[in-house]
Structures are given as structure tokens and as C-alpha cells.
Amino acid sequence: MRDPKKSAGGAHGRRGSKGSAPAASDPSNDGGYNAGMAVFSYIIGGIIVWSLIGWGLDYLWGTRWIVLAGALLGAVGGFYLSHMHGLTSSRKNADERHAPGAPSQDGEDNAK
Template sequence: MPTTGQEPTEGPDTPSGSGDARYSNGGYNAGMAVFSYIIGGILVWSLIGWWLDNLLDTRWLVLAGAFLGAAGGFYLSHMHNLTRDHTPNPQSGSRPTPGAGTGPE
């Protein structure tokens, strides 16, 4: 028993193992994917801007590339549904079921 006086909750790491594995690390994994898309976009498009700056003898394309990469990374994250909330509804106490309540009973 925990020493904090709280009852153990069932989850993916409890001995019963009745938790749904899809929700165990969804927030962390989605956060890392969003971070990767944004940082990767900034790096790639900054390098492209730096190359164009050297080619065209300008000094502002690297900054434009960084902004374009950040916007593109956020756009990719949004299109892959990584920016929405994946947590279950705390009011109902259960996880949402796809298609629940949409058909005739």
C-alpha cells in the first residue's frame, strides 16, 4: 500500500494490467513528435536560408527560413493531430470510445 494514504489506481503499470496501452505515454510521445517537427523544420530551413544568403549575398533569408521552418513544423504537427488533447474525459471517468453514441440503440 502507498504511504500517502491514496488508493492505487489501475493503469498500464499496475499489476492487474487492465490499462489501455494507447493512452499510457500518448502525451509524452506526441510532445516529442511536435518538438522534433518544429526543431527539425527550423534547422533544415535555416540551413537552406543560410545557403541562399551566401548564394545571393543577402543577410535575412536565414531568419526567414527559421520562421518558415517553425511554421511548417507546427503545421505538420497539427495535420498529424499531435496538437490536440489525447487525455480521457475526467468527468465521465472513462476513455472516449470511437463512434460511441452515434448509432441507433
């Protein structure tokens, strides 16, 4: 099955010259903002949900520390989920927009 976002630009061709702005549906335009919002929502959502679970357990058992453990567990779990979805990596190998992390194979510096 083909991705409709990827096939939309290739099937009809791109209009304009190289200097024109890419289409609004291009996923590379808003990836940083969307990824940041997703990481933020995973972490904040995890803190809220697990704090409420901890608060309920504190109420049932008469303790006062489980809500804090739940908040910490939610933050760690939210970061883990965002990492597993690939939202926290700083390098994008598929785009080839970032410089490689190692020197070139011939050992020469290619900077101009």
C-alpha cells in the same frame, strides 16, 4: 488490415484484475510524452532544415535575412505538420477520457 497493437490485447485477453497496470504496448500510456516529443522534433527539425536552406541562399545571393525567414518558415511548417498529424489537439474524442465541452442534453449538472 488489423492494427497489431489493438488486436494484441483483445485476442489473448488481459491478465490481472482491474487494478493492475495496463500492458506496455497500450498506446494510451505514453501518448502525451510521445506526442510532445513528436511536436518538438517537427518544430526543431523544421527550423534547422529551413535555416540551413536560408543560410545557403544567403551565401549564394549575398543577403543576410533569408536565414531568419527560413527559421520562421520552419517553425510554422513544423507546427502545421504536427497539427495535421493530430498531435496538437488537447481533446481526445476516441478515448472518452476528457469531459465533453457542452452541457448535457437534459440541462442538468451531472457532477456529484
